[in-house]
Amino acid sequence: MQPLIRIARQFDFLAPVVVPILAVLAALAVGAVFLLVLNVDPGVVYAQLLDGAVGNTYSLTQTIGKATPLLLVAIGICIAFRANVLNIGAEGQVIIGGLATAAFALTFRDLPPWLMATLSLVVGFIGGAVWGGIAGALKAWFGVNEILSTIMMNQISVQILIWLLTGPLRDTSADATSANIIQTAELPKAAWLPSIVPQTYFHTGALLAVALAFIAFFFLWRTVAGYRIRAVGANPDAARYAGIDVQRTMVLSMLLSGGLAGLAGSVEVMGVTHRAMQDFSTGYGFSGIVVALFGLLHPIGAIPAALLFGGLLASGTTLQSAGVSAAMVTVLQGLVVIFVVGSSRWTQRTRREIAEPPPRAEPGVVAVQEQELTS
Amino acid sequence: MSAENVPQVVQILAQGVAAATPYLYAGLGEAVGQRSGVYNLGVDGIMLMGAFTAFYTVYTTESLAAAVLFAAIVGALMGLLMAFISVTLRAEQGIGGIGLYIFGLGLSTLLFDKLVSTPLPVNGFPDMPIPVLSDIPIIGPILFDHNLMVYGALLLTPVAWFVLNKTTLGLNIRAVGQNPQAADSLGVNVALVRYLTVTFGGLMAGIAGASLSIALTNIFQHNMTNGIGFIAVALVYFGGWSPLGILFGSLLFSIVTTLQLWLQAFGVQISPSLTNMMPNLATIVALILAVRFYRTSAPLALGRPYKRGEN
Numbered sequence: 035m036q037p038l039i040r041i042a043r044q045f046d047f048l049a050p051v052v053v054p055i056l057a058v059l060a061a062l063a064v065g066a067v068f069l070l071v072l073n074v075d076p077g078v079v080y081a082q083l084l085d086g087a088v089g090n091t092y093s094l095t096q097t098i099g100k101a102t103p104l105l106l107v108a109i110g111i112c113i114a115f116r117a118n119v120l121n122i123g124a125e126g127q128v129i130i131g132g133l134a135t136a137a138f139a140l141t142f143r144d145l146p147p148w149l150m151a152t153l154s155l156v157v158g159f160i161g162g163a164v165w166g167g168i169a170g171a172l173k174a175w176f177g178v179n180e181i182l183s184t185i186m187m188n189q190i191s192v193q194i195l196i197w198l199l200t201g202p203l204r205d206t207s208a209d210a211t212s213a214n215i216i217q218t219a220e221l222p223k224a225a226w227l228p229s230i231v232p233q234t235y236f237h238t239g240a241l242l243a244v245a246l247a248f249i250a251f252f253f254l255w256r257t258v259a260g261y262r263i264r265a266v267g268a269n270p271d272a273a274r275y276a277g278i279d280v281q282r283t284m285v286l287s288m289l290l291s292g293g294l295a296g297l298a299g300s301v302e303v304m305g306v307t308h309r310a311m312q313d314f315s316t317g318y319g320f321s322g323i324v325v326a327l328f329g330l331l332h333p334i335g336a337i338p339a340a341l342l343f344g345g346l347l348a349s350g351t352t353l354q355s356a357g358v359s360a361a362m363v364t365v366l367q368g369l370v371v372i373f374v375v376g377s378s379r380w381t382q383r384t385r386r387e388i389a390e391p392p393p394r395a396e397p398g399v400v401a402v403q404e405q406e407l408t409s
Numbered sequence: 410m411s412a413e414n415v416p417q418v419v420q421i422l423a424q425g426v427a428a429a430t431p432y433l434y435a436g437l438g439e440a441v442g443q444r445s446g447v448y449n450l451g452v453d454g455i456m457l458m459g460a461f462t463a464f465y466t467v468y469t470t471e472s473l474a475a476a477v478l479f480a481a482i483v484g485a486l487m488g489l490l491m492a493f494i495s496v497t498l499r500a501e502q503g504i505g506g507i508g509l510y511i512f513g514l515g516l517s518t519l520l521f522d523k524l525v526s527t528p529l530p531v532n533g534f535p536d537m538p539i540p541v542l543s544d545i546p547i548i549g550p551i552l553f554d555h556n557l558m559v560y561g562a563l564l565l566t567p568v569a570w571f572v573l574n575k576t577t578l579g580l581n582i583r584a585v586g587q588n589p590q591a592a593d594s595l596g597v598n599v600a601l602v603r604y605l606t607v608t609f610g611g612l613m614a615g616i617a618g619a620s621l622s623i624a625l626t627n628i629f630q631h632n633m634t635n636g637i638g639f640i641a642v643a644l645v646y647f648g649g650w651s652p653l654g655i656l657f658g659s660l661l662f663s664i665v666t667t668l669q670l671w672l673q674a675f676g677v678q679i680s681p682s683l684t685n686m687m688p689n690l691a692t693i694v695a696l697i698l699a700v701r702f703y704r705t706s707a708p709l710a711l712g713r714p715y716k717r718g719e720n
Contacts, residue, residue, distance in 0.1 A: 182643045
């Protein structure tokens with residue numbers, strides 16, 4: 035056995051790639067068992083999933099369209115989770131961000147286009163940041179479990195959405211009221227994100243998301259603030275001993291995480307729906323968490339992960355023809371999370387080895403690293 | 410609620426007691442797991458699977474006993490999975506639970522779409538007023554005019570208290586949650602205790618789901634728990650990990666969830682969205698209070714995987 039293990043150790047660096055792929059294969063296998071029990075042919079379902087995601091140009095653009103908000107959410111999740119702040123509230127932060135953008139664009143309709151688009155995005159970021167920051171502050175200064183508080187804030191944001199869409203922001207145009215559709219009026223054209231492929235959901239928000247993934251990567255591994263976030267996540271006690279303000283770092287991670295989720299809401303509203311409506315964000319929050327975990331909490335890893343799960347979301351709605359509802363995608367997502375988290379013992383050690391030293395040594399930094407190595 | 414001439418306030422209070430049922434089952438089960446050091450955030454997903462299983466069993470067989478049994482079995486199996494993730498694989502419990510939640514949410518929706526597809530009411534547990542006791546004015550209709558599932562939840566509270574505080578098993582559970590090293594050195598099988606408690610917690614969450622779909626509403630809908638499972642987890646903190654505290658918290662919360670009815674009773678006009686968010690706001694307040702007052706009663710090893718010779 036010993037020589038075999040030694041040989042296997044040589045390939046440890048592959049774990050971050052191999053383990054998520056195995057997790058997806060395992061999820062597909064378990065999913066296939068459920069489908070067989072339900073007397074549905076898994077081959078047909080999975081072929082339909084593949085076709086709906088990458089079968090033709092249109093489905094490809096749909097996949098990228100769905101991947102865009104997912105990637106933004108996932109980048110934010112990476113930042114929060116790296117500080118060991120488990121932000122499950124992306125769903126609510128997406129909603130608040132999208133709502134803030136819609137409210138802003140509808141209120142200041144006459145701004146020049148470039149200013150309108152920029153400020154609409156900024157407002158969405160701020161909306162999500164505030165919503166996430168509340169949970170961050172509750173954790174940092176009141177010791178409130180952030181998983182529970184963010185889930186409660188998800189529910190609250192859904193109620194705020196319904197309240198605004200049926201009240202102050204209600205679309206009063208005749209067709210909407212007669213059909214009893216709950217939504218805002220259409221945003222002014224100046225606030226629309228231009229499409230890259232016309233008539234599809236592939237819009238410039240996708241480029242913004244990819245750019246932000248690289249910026250987040252740089253931020254986490256090449257700046258002092260990013261280093262503090264990772265130090266707090268690795269060992270808060272050691273980080274405190276090293277002179278890092280742990281509370282403020284936690285709040286910062288939630289502000290950024292919430293802000294990026296808020297931006298996902300803005301981008302969806304500005305690029306796809308062109309208005310805020312009841313279900314504009316359904317699922318992006320939770321799916322974004324799955325994406326981030328699948329990308330092993332690395333912003334760059336989140337890019338292929340977002341495409342994979344964007345494809346699943348895009349093709350989920352076409353599954354009916356294969357005999358199951360879109361909920362099959364949710365089942366697969368849950369299984370992927372279970373398998374990725376279950377196998378984290380095998381990926382985490384490698385991830386720690388990849389972590390690099392900080393750009394500028396801070397007082398006490400050595401202590402942090404020593405702690406990290408021995409723990 | 411058989412009597413017609415009961416005052417409205419009493420009727421709303423009675424509804425509040427009934428509404429506490431799913432919180433109680435789920436919260437008590439979760440408390441036992443947390444007392445042993447494992448927190449399971451998949452409760453909501455397990456409840457959804459329990460709710461669907463119970464609904465579908467009644468829908469196809471009309472048997473209420475079989476419905477509760479199958480919901481309990483499905484819940485226990487999902488609890489077993491959570492135990493495997495947290496005890497054997499020693500994974501991050503919070504995220505593992507979230508995975509379980511997403512899985513339960515998806516599977517219950519998928520099964521409902523495939524097997525039932527249209528929301529239909531079923532014949533759930535009938536009201537069973539307790540003779541004599543239910544005739545007591547005010548207290549009778551509030552406490553003694555419910556169905557079996559409601560009585561079961563109320564009776565479970567003292568049982569859970571007794572088991573946790575007065576039996577060897579309870580002592581072992583608390584020891585494992587407080588100091589697994591010490592418990593291990595005294596010969597307590599840490600992994601076995603945690604497997605038992607987390608599986609039991611899942612079983613209770615399954616029954617909690619059944620109470621929703623075949624005792625309180627008699628229907629199944631997509632995501633019908635609407636976060637009740639997460640609130641139940643929060644109630645464990647709020648109740649200071651004690652069954653009596655959880656009973657108190659559940660009753661308090663069910664009064665908040667029936668807030669809309671109270672406001673209607675007093676003729677107050679307010680958007681339902683604002684009253685709907687009250688339980689969630691109250692949960693956040695409850696969590697803040699719990700940290701202030703009960704920080705010391707939290708099981709010390711809560712959330713920490715145990716491996717002999719490591720920690």
